[in-house]
Amino acid sequence: MAAKQTGHAALAALLWEPQAGPRRGPRPTLTLEAIARAGVAAADADGLGAVTMQRVAEAVGVTKMALYRYVPGKDELVALMLDVGIGPAPHPASGHWRADLEAWSRALAARFQRHPWAMAATIGTRVMGPNELDWLERAVAALDGTGLTGAEAIDAAAVLAGNARAMTEQAAAAGGAGPEDALAAVLAGLLRGREDRFPAIGAAFAETVRDGGRDEAFEFGLQRLLDGIEALIAKRRKG
Amino acid sequence: MAAKQTGHAALAALLWEPQAGPRRGPRPTLTLEAIARAGVAAADADGLGAVTMQRVAEAVGVTKMALYRYVPGKDELVALMLDVGIGPAPHPASGHWRADLEAWSRALAARFQRHPWAMAATIGTRVMGPNELDWLERAVAALDGTGLTGAEAIDAAAVLAGNARAMTEQAAAAGGAGPEDALAAVLAGLLRGREDRFPAIGAAFAETVRDGGRDEAFEFGLQRLLDGIEALIAKRRKG
DNA sequence: CATATACCGTGTCTCACGGACACAGTTATT
DNA sequence: AATAACTGTGTCCGTGAGACACGGTATATG
Numbered sequence: 027m028a029a030k031q032t033g034h035a036a037l038a039a040l041l042w043e044p045q046a047g048p049r050r051g052p053r054p055t056l057t058l059e060a061i062a063r064a065g066v067a068a069a070d071a072d073g074l075g076a077v078t079m080q081r082v083a084e085a086v087g088v089t090k091m092a093l094y095r096y097v098p099g100k101d102e103l104v105a106l107m108l109d110v111g112i113g114p115a116p117h118p119a120s121g122h123w124r125a126d127l128e129a130w131s132r133a134l135a136a137r138f139q140r141h142p143w144a145m146a147a148t149i150g151t152r153v154m155g156p157n158e159l160d161w162l163e164r165a166v167a168a169l170d171g172t173g174l175t176g177a178e179a180i181d182a183a184a185v186l187a188g189n190a191r192a193m194t195e196q197a198a199a200a201g202g203a204g205p206e207d208a209l210a211a212v213l214a215g216l217l218r219g220r221e222d223r224f225p226a227i228g229a230a231f232a233e234t235v236r237d238g239g240r241d242e243a244f245e246f247g248l249q250r251l252l253d254g255i256e257a258l259i260a261k262r263r264k265g
Numbered sequence: 266m267a268a269k270q271t272g273h274a275a276l277a278a279l280l281w282e283p284q285a286g287p288r289r290g291p292r293p294t295l296t297l298e299a300i301a302r303a304g305v306a307a308a309d310a311d312g313l314g315a316v317t318m319q320r321v322a323e324a325v326g327v328t329k330m331a332l333y334r335y336v337p338g339k340d341e342l343v344a345l346m347l348d349v350g351i352g353p354a355p356h357p358a359s360g361h362w363r364a365d366l367e368a369w370s371r372a373l374a375a376r377f378q379r380h381p382w383a384m385a386a387t388i389g390t391r392v393m394g395p396n397e398l399d400w401l402e403r404a405v406a407a408l409d410g411t412g413l414t415g416a417e418a419i420d421a422a423a424v425l426a427g428n429a430r431a432m433t434e435q436a437a438a439a440g441g442a443g444p445e446d447a448l449a450a451v452l453a454g455l456l457r458g459r460e461d462r463f464p465a466i467g468a469a470f471a472e473t474v475r476d477g478g479r480d481e482a483f484e485f486g487l488q489r490l491l492d493g494i495e496a497l498i499a500k501r502r503k504g
Numbered sequence: 505c506a507t508a509t510a511c512c513g514t515g516t517c518t519c520a521c522g523g524a525c526a527c528a529g530t531t532a533t534t
Numbered sequence: 535a536a537t538a539a540c541t542g543t544g545t546c547c548g549t550g551a552g553a554c555a556c557g558g559t560a561t562a563t564g
Contacts, residue, residue, distance in 0.1 A: 034451050042455060051540020052530040078521065091523085092542050100522070146388045149434065153451060159463060167465035176469030178485065184435060185428060185486035192427030195388065212277050212392060224398060226406035230415030246417065247424035253496045254489030290511025291559040317550060330552085331513050339551070505564100512559075518552090530541075 034153055037102050041109060041155040054095070056086055061096055062110040065103055066141065069111075074143035077104070104147050109155030111141045115164040123259075124252055126168035127186060131248050134161065135190040145195045161187070173262040174255075182255055189251060193244035273392055276341050280348060280394040293334070295325055300335055301349040304342055305380065308350075313382035316343070343386050348394030350380045354403040362498075363491055365407035366425060370487050373400065374429040384434045400426070412501040413494075421494055428490060432483035 040058070064085035068077045079100060083090040097103045118129050138144055154162070165183035166176075174182070214231070221228035279297070303324035307316045318339060322329040336342045357368050377383055393401070404422035405415075413421070453470070460467040 038451050038455060048532080049540065050530095050532045050538070052542085054541070079523090080521075089543055090521095091525095091544080094523075095541065146385075149385045149388065154455075159455075159466065163463045163466050166469050170465055176472035177481070179469050180466075180473065181482045181485035182489070184482045185432065185489065188428060188431030188435075188486070189424060192431055193424065196423060196427075212273050216277060216281060216393075216398075224402045226409060227398065227402050227419075230405050230418050233415035234419065242416070243420040243423045246420035247427070247490070250421070250424065250490050250493030250497065251486070252493070254492035257492045257496065258489065287561080288511065289509065289559095289561045291513085291561095293512070318552090319550075328514055329550095330515080330554095333552075334512065508561105508563080510559100510561085512557105514556085514558100515554105516556105517554085520551090521549090522547105524547080525545090527543085527545105528541100529543100530539100532537105532539085534535100534537075 033098060033102070036098055037105055037153045040097070040102055041105065041153065056088065056092075056096060058096055058106060059110060060086055061093060061103070062106040065107040066111045069107065069143040070141060074104070074146050077107070077143075079103075105153065105155065108144055108147045109157045111144055112137050112157055112161070114157050115161040117164065119168075123168050123172050124256065127165060127182075127255075128248065128252065130161075130165055130168065131186050131190050134187060135194045135244055138191055138194040142195070145191050148191060172259045174259065178258075182251075186248070186251060189247040190244065193247055196243055272337060272341070275337055276344055276392045279336070279341055280344065280392065295327065295331075295335060297335055297345060298349060299325055300332060300342070301345040304346040305350045308346065308382040309380060313343070313385050316346070316382075318342075344392065344394065347383055347386045348396045350383055351376050351396055351400070353396050354400040356403065358407075362407050362411050363495065366404060366421075366494075367487065367491060369400075369404055369407065370425050370429050373426060374433045374483055377430055377433040381434070384430050387430060411498045413498065417497070421490075425487070425490060428486040429483065432486055435482055 061082060064082045065077050068081050068085065077100075079090045079093055082103070083093050093103070097106065116129070116133050118126055120126055120129070162180070162183055165186065166179045169179040169182060172179075217224060217228055217231060300321060303321045304316050307320055307324065316339075318329045318332055321342070322332050332342070336345065354369070355372050357365055359365055359368070401419070401422055404425065405418045408418040408421060411418075456463060456467055456470060
């Protein structure tokens, strides 16, 4: 299942074809969206590992094998879930590229935070769905007229998206009053007694804890990236 | 297996405890490192999905169940593989923070490129291993004396690492003359006939293809981030 | 030196999950 | 009315993770 080479085209058709015309047999009782939504609900509740064909099938009220009439396999189901879960991009268009990209990035981070499993699902070679491509379109459009090349605009969008994904993931692990606090405690305990081996981290950690450590890694990366993009735009405009 | 809440402490002990003292029974025939290396080899060859207890056991010459004498479960094995595969960080220390971080980031990206499965393995709540913490230490140390706070230094390291991870992944998917080219073809085919819906991407893509599209997303993100960090350092120094 | 105690590797079993396949029922086409 | 295509279902199999009890082995204790 993990290595299903055949099917990029099939997956693309699944994600992009709206619906085939009138067919002969009995009319389907389900829709792709209903199936995907059931999967999203299961993943939101209990993680991506809890998304099983059986469970999704029960959620929509059919047998496990009935799902295979709609979806070639589980990988494709997850791809569908991703596009449905991430949803369409907001269309702010304030007019200024920086404000637009900032809002775009925060909105994307919020989506990832709402669907933590999406980070695990966006790994590896993938076919982009309509919504995902919509997000990319908005970011590239925001950079229109700034003097960046097309490749640079796409790179910028990819980097900003990567930041939102990676840093939100880290935030999800650090924040929340769940058993994740135990993780931070484990790390702190690990550091204790090893300050000689990791002096810089030890000092930084001590300082952070003193200041009331929260994780602003996403915001930090966002601002640094925007500053860097701004510098590039300025350089391009000068010549 | 995916949801094993118990064991952060056990995993930490596994990753960090060097070796217990002399024990009573027969001496173990294997070492943790040998097991981890076998796993790394399997993952490098056929992907993370091909890493099965059975296969790793065969590679080291024991039965599947013998591995459980060394490792609590597969998740822990993968965590071990990650730390072994990523290896220790280089210690360049050129003296200038920017050069150091640049080399650091490129080295990390190279490691990820060498072990593509590591990107999938670094997802979710994790306990850092010695090598992983070593990488963090080097990055934070490079920012010593720049005027950044400890929290900012840690954030910077996390963001740079996130960029290396996410962008290298994308590069691995786009490059190479494998069936991934088919993916790009699918995307291009998708875009064709939808330029009205995704005008910005269409224009950017056309321009990129004309210029001979390569993926420099990692380098782009790296330079933008370093520029942004440099701007922050300059601001801090001014007051 | 003898014995108990802990530990090592193995074989067998169970369970969960993804997926193949054949079958019966349903509906649009001819 | 007959046919062809499509839908949902039940049954089956392969694979992989992990539980558990067993026999063998090396160290600590008397």
